[in-house]
Amino acid sequence: MNVKDELRRNMPLFPIGIVTKLTELTPRQIRYYEQQGLISPERTKGNQRLFSFNDVDRLLQIKSYLEKGINIAGIREMLKQSQQVLEAKREAETAKKELSERELRRMLKQQIIHPRRGQIPLNHGELSRFFRH
Amino acid sequence: MNVKDELRRNMPLFPIGIVTKLTELTPRQIRYYEQQGLISPERTKGNQRLFSFNDVDRLLQIKSYLEKGINIAGIREMLKQSQQVLEAKREAETAKKELSERELRRMLKQQIIHPRRGQIPLNHGELSRFFRH
DNA sequence: CAATGCATGTAAGGAAAAATGACATTGCTA
DNA sequence: TAGCAATGTCATTTTTCCTTACATGCATTG
Numbered sequence: 237m238n239v240k241d242e243l244r245r246n247m248p249l250f251p252i253g254i255v256t257k258l259t260e261l262t263p264r265q266i267r268y269y270e271q272q273g274l275i276s277p278e279r280t281k282g283n284q285r286l287f288s289f290n291d292v293d294r295l296l297q298i299k300s301y302l303e304k305g306i307n308i309a310g311i312r313e314m315l316k317q318s319q320q321v322l323e324a325k326r327e328a329e330t331a332k333k334e335l336s337e338r339e340l341r342r343m344l345k346q347q348i349i350h351p352r353r354g355q356i357p358l359n360h361g362e363l364s365r366f367f368r369h
Numbered sequence: 370m371n372v373k374d375e376l377r378r379n380m381p382l383f384p385i386g387i388v389t390k391l392t393e394l395t396p397r398q399i400r401y402y403e404q405q406g407l408i409s410p411e412r413t414k415g416n417q418r419l420f421s422f423n424d425v426d427r428l429l430q431i432k433s434y435l436e437k438g439i440n441i442a443g444i445r446e447m448l449k450q451s452q453q454v455l456e457a458k459r460e461a462e463t464a465k466k467e468l469s470e471r472e473l474r475r476m477l478k479q480q481i482i483h484p485r486r487g488q489i490p491l492n493h494g495e496l497s498r499f500f501r502h
Numbered sequence: 503c504a505a506t507g508c509a510t511g512t513a514a515g516g517a518a519a520a521a522t523g524a525c526a527t528t529g530c531t532a
Numbered sequence: 533t534a535g536c537a538a539t540g541t542c543a544t545t546t547t548t549c550c551t552t553a554c555a556t557g558c559a560t561t562g
Binding site (some may be wrong): 281 | 519522
């Protein structure tokens with residue numbers, strides 16, 4: 237998922253009334269889950285909850301866990317864990333990107349030092365654009 | 370766009386407060402555009418407006434038209450037109466699908482009547498599955 | 503220029519929706 | 533049976549939204 241999508245998915249959009257319909261949870265339940273640290277929706281200036289897509293997904297997760305008989309404490313840990321998995325994935329992703337960037341730079345260097353026929357070498361000064369200053 | 374997505378995009382989700390932030394239009398403007406027939410958001414039981422994604426898109430359209438100096442009457446017509454274009458596209462789409470289905474049935478028939486070597490003919494009774502009862 | 507009309511601002515008064523807090527209920531489980 | 537976890541319910545207060553009405557700024561037109 238790209239950065240833009242993540243922003244969208246975290247954008248506070250829905251009041252609790254809509255969320256109750258989307259999740260079929262009662263306001264009481266949703267507020268309780270917040271109190272128990274399972275979700276932390278944003279608030280408006282006037283202190284009203286505003287939920288994002290991710291919040292709604294999380295609530296649906298919570299609901300399905302509850303239906304499986306897991307209690308709040310258990311769910312809290314499950315959610316923490318899946319959060320960590322997500323973060324790890326993100327890290328792995330950026331690491332991979334960095335790696336391939338370094339690879340790219342190495343290749344460019346090679347190409348400049350030993351230009352092969354049929355490939356256009358970079359002009360003087362252009363290489364610098366591929367390195368951090 | 371598939372049917373499921375369309376449902377999603379037409380689902381009434383946002384109260385006017387959120388929409389003002391998403392579009393940077395004032396409530397006054399939004400209500401006026403509704404009065405002028407440019408949008409028709411759903412209402413809650415208690416008569417409060419609820420906007421869908423499509424409504425928000427539409428408002429952004431309206432906004433950009435206004436910024437180009439088009440007046441409400443003009444925009445009303447533009448929107449009508451683009452609505453018609455959409456409908457035409459949908460029609461074309463379903464027509465195409467129907468056509469290819471008929472084509473498929475024709476081919477299946479051909480295949481049964483004149484089975485070519487290397488192709489497996491249908492078993493007796495299977496053809497009926499491809500026709501409406 | 504005065505008059506008109508369009509698009510928007512603003513304010514009042516009322517109603518819906520949401521917040522919090524407190525107490526009640528239900529279903530387990532020790 | 534007592535106790536806890538999860539949820540229901542109710543009262544009260546805030547916040548958000550609704551409609552209606554009047555005001556304003558700006559462009560057009562006679």
